[in-house]
Amino acid sequence: MTRDPGGTPPGWRSVRKPASIKDVAAAADVSPTTVSHVLSGRRPVAEETAARVRSVVNRLGYVPASLARSLQAGFTSVVGLLIPDISNAFFADLAKGAEDAAHDLGYSLILCNTEFDPEREDRYLGMIRSRFIDGMVYAAGSPPSRQRLEALLGSFPIALADEEVEGLEGALIATADHEAGGRFVGNHLRELGHRRALALTGPRGLKSSTARASGFRQAFRGDVVERIGDFKESSGHRLVAEFLAEQRNLDATAIFAANDLMAFGAIAALREAGLAVPRDVSVVGFDDIRVASLSSPALTTVRQPAYDVGRTATAQLLQYAARGAVPPASRHTLPVELQVRDSTAQPAR
Amino acid sequence: MTRDPGGTPPGWRSVRKPASIKDVAAAADVSPTTVSHVLSGRRPVAEETAARVRSVVNRLGYVPASLARSLQAGFTSVVGLLIPDISNAFFADLAKGAEDAAHDLGYSLILCNTEFDPEREDRYLGMIRSRFIDGMVYAAGSPPSRQRLEALLGSFPIALADEEVEGLEGALIATADHEAGGRFVGNHLRELGHRRALALTGPRGLKSSTARASGFRQAFRGDVVERIGDFKESSGHRLVAEFLAEQRNLDATAIFAANDLMAFGAIAALREAGLAVPRDVSVVGFDDIRVASLSSPALTTVRQPAYDVGRTATAQLLQYAARGAVPPASRHTLPVELQVRDSTAQPAR
DNA sequence: TTGTATGCGTTATCAG
DNA sequence: CTGATAACGCATACAA
Numbered sequence: 001m002t003r004d005p006g007g008t009p010p011g012w013r014s015v016r017k018p019a020s021i022k023d024v025a026a027a028a029d030v031s032p033t034t035v036s037h038v039l040s041g042r043r044p045v046a047e048e049t050a051a052r053v054r055s056v057v058n059r060l061g062y063v064p065a066s067l068a069r070s071l072q073a074g075f076t077s078v079v080g081l082l083i084p085d086i087s088n089a090f091f092a093d094l095a096k097g098a099e100d101a102a103h104d105l106g107y108s109l110i111l112c113n114t115e116f117d118p119e120r121e122d123r124y125l126g127m128i129r130s131r132f133i134d135g136m137v138y139a140a141g142s143p144p145s146r147q148r149l150e151a152l153l154g155s156f157p158i159a160l161a162d163e164e165v166e167g168l169e170g171a172l173i174a175t176a177d178h179e180a181g182g183r184f185v186g187n188h189l190r191e192l193g194h195r196r197a198l199a200l201t202g203p204r205g206l207k208s209s210t211a212r213a214s215g216f217r218q219a220f221r222g223d224v225v226e227r228i229g230d231f232k233e234s235s236g237h238r239l240v241a242e243f244l245a246e247q248r249n250l251d252a253t254a255i256f257a258a259n260d261l262m263a264f265g266a267i268a269a270l271r272e273a274g275l276a277v278p279r280d281v282s283v284v285g286f287d288d289i290r291v292a293s294l295s296s297p298a299l300t301t302v303r304q305p306a307y308d309v310g311r312t313a314t315a316q317l318l319q320y321a322a323r324g325a326v327p328p329a330s331r332h333t334l335p336v337e338l339q340v341r342d343s344t345a346q347p348a349r
Numbered sequence: 350m351t352r353d354p355g356g357t358p359p360g361w362r363s364v365r366k367p368a369s370i371k372d373v374a375a376a377a378d379v380s381p382t383t384v385s386h387v388l389s390g391r392r393p394v395a396e397e398t399a400a401r402v403r404s405v406v407n408r409l410g411y412v413p414a415s416l417a418r419s420l421q422a423g424f425t426s427v428v429g430l431l432i433p434d435i436s437n438a439f440f441a442d443l444a445k446g447a448e449d450a451a452h453d454l455g456y457s458l459i460l461c462n463t464e465f466d467p468e469r470e471d472r473y474l475g476m477i478r479s480r481f482i483d484g485m486v487y488a489a490g491s492p493p494s495r496q497r498l499e500a501l502l503g504s505f506p507i508a509l510a511d512e513e514v515e516g517l518e519g520a521l522i523a524t525a526d527h528e529a530g531g532r533f534v535g536n537h538l539r540e541l542g543h544r545r546a547l548a549l550t551g552p553r554g555l556k557s558s559t560a561r562a563s564g565f566r567q568a569f570r571g572d573v574v575e576r577i578g579d580f581k582e583s584s585g586h587r588l589v590a591e592f593l594a595e596q597r598n599l600d601a602t603a604i605f606a607a608n609d610l611m612a613f614g615a616i617a618a619l620r621e622a623g624l625a626v627p628r629d630v631s632v633v634g635f636d637d638i639r640v641a642s643l644s645s646p647a648l649t650t651v652r653q654p655a656y657d658v659g660r661t662a663t664a665q666l667l668q669y670a671a672r673g674a675v676p677p678a679s680r681h682t683l684p685v686e687l688q689v690r691d692s693t694a695q696p697a698r
Numbered sequence: 699t700t701g702t703a704t705g706c707g708t709t710a711t712c713a714g
Numbered sequence: 715c716t717g718a719t720a721a722c723g724c725a726t727a728c729a730a
Binding site: 369370371381382385386389391413414415416417418419420421422 | 722723724725726
């Protein structure tokens with residue numbers, strides 16, 4: 001990318017060239033070295049000299065170029081956060097936790113929103129190879145990334161957040177206890193008297209999704225039919241509509257959706273088919289996004305500590321990345337919590 | 350900040366030192382210049398030479414250090430987005446628009462989440478002075494920032510998103526049509542038959558809030574009592590609770606909240622006081638965040654094009670910032686839309 | 699078609 | 715207490 005290829009159009013105010021450390025040094029009649037030390041305090045400077053330098057710094061509005069500083073230092077104090085969709089409340093909370101942790105450690109955070117687009121993801125992962133960021137918190141929520149990650153994982157500071165990538169061991173990972181979440185839901189529905197359920201999962205190859213489903217089956221103990229979705233509201237809607245169309249009568253009395261969004265899609269589809277929640281069918285989500293408690297009926301769901309996942313992953317990562325180290329494998333499992341609300345009840349019959 | 354002050358603990362895998370352009374040049378038996386040109390294509394290179402270089406590049410996994418490139422080029426292709434709270438759906442959507450625009454133009458986006466904390470805001474604004482970012486999209490949603498901004502606005506590429514800062518003219522700004530939104534609400538309530546309303550505003554000094562209120566008054570034409578809040582759910586709750594406590598009987602039949610969050614707070618407070626929405630009181634919000642359509646009752650509100658505001662502000666800003674120019678004053682007003690749902694009805698009287 | 703020398707702005711090293 | 719010099723890694727003007 002070339003700066004100003006055709007010349008700046010007339011009338012544009014150009015950013016005036018900022019003062020450099022040399023300018024300050026010249027104006028204060030000292031060496032750049034001294035200016036640097038006045039500002040950093042890394043070695044003693046005569047008070048008189050220091051005062052003179054500071055005055056020039058103020059007058060010229062000098063601020064050290066962080067770019068040059070980083071080049072010399074070998075690190076940037078910037079960390080990336082790769083997520084599929086910031087407008088999904090779960091990832092927004094995760095991002096908030098990541099940003100907080102980064103800020104606390106003196107880091108800035110680059111938002112890498114991929115929209116599930118592999119090309120976009122590639123471009124962002126490139127930032128770590130070009131050493132523009134010191135590390136990457138990876139929360140892609142989409143499976144195809146494995147190959148790309150494999151090459152990076154051993155050589156660069158990367159942390160997995162929320163989602164472990166199947167086949168990729170040896171990573172630093174912070175995740176909610178998906179399996180426990182699944183078990184909580186299974187227990188809850190079983191205790192209510194449900195015996196046959198429809199499970200709407202996330203994409204194949206996502207460990208979180210698998211873990212939830214497996215915990216659920218284990219605790220539910222009844223019949224479970226599975227349908228594979230993609231975490232979007234539309235897919236929840238479609239899967240349930242298809243399911244209803246496929247069979248004469250709905251034999252499942254409960255639906256366990258892979259996330260709240262899909263649960264809402266499912267509820268919409270049920271409504272359109274004339275089925276009431278929870279009277280005819282109980283529905284459970286996962287995540288406990290804000291909407292869950294405000295919607296009607298309020299959604300029974302599993303609260304995932306999105307903020308903590310983001311915060312933990314970032315804090316752990318930076319502990320290593322800040323020293324130029326690749327984090328060793330370690331797992332941080334955060335507790336989840338069942339939120340029983342109004343979308344689940346005993347089966348009608 | 351010093352890298353690795355105490356020496357890296359034993360057992361830590363350090364990031365191996367990446368290949369530089371010199372390493373590649375040496376291994377391919379050419380000059381760094383040639384390597385540079387093979388990669389950039391900015392001048393012809395003999396196919397044989399180029400092939401050799403490319404092979405070495407692959408073998409060493411060489412990726413140009415973007416830091417050094419930026420230092421030499423004088424710009425970073427990074428833009429900042431300053432917002433108060435990414436977990437607020439409005440700002441999450443705005444961020445998504447900003448990120449999309451940035452990505453389309455080859456930029457990365459640094460998320461500056463301030464939590465309304467002036468110190469944090471200062472730190473982030475410093476990034477623009479240290480030239481780590483080429484520009485800043487400013488959507489602080491909080492008034493105190495004026496002084497800080499003033500110094501920057503004329504000299505650095507900054508765009509205001511959603512919120513203009515009172516007293517700061519001459520800026521590039523993209524905003525929703527707040528006044529029209531207020532008018533829409535005023536008309537709607539008047540047409541329903543309301544004559545006396547409570548307006549819950551945002552913080553003093555926010556032009557968006559003022560504009561909404563003024564549009565509202567103008568179109569409503571009835572009595573309006575104003576209470577000042579801070580855009581948070583809790584403040585909506587508190588203001589309404591206080592309002593109810595202050596007077597014997599609730600004489601307002603409608604509430605216009607400065608945003609959806611405050612509207613939900615208001616509804617909660619009304620419920621606690623035994624008042625039903627919309628039977629006893631109509632409530633209108635602003636923003637149309639996702640919850641608004643899913644809550645019960647579904648909230649009548651004004652849809653703000655958050656994504657477009659973020660996208661427009663960023664795209665416009667980068668048009669200048671990418672060429673090292675300060676954007677001239679210009680205003681981009683985006684249309685809003687009244688969403689009539691179930692939280693408004695004729696007054697009971 | 700290729701290479702040499704220089705500079706981007708800073709900090710670390712070494713010398714005084 | 716202070717300064718000259720080199721180096722970070724790259725791109726470019728100039729030279730051949």
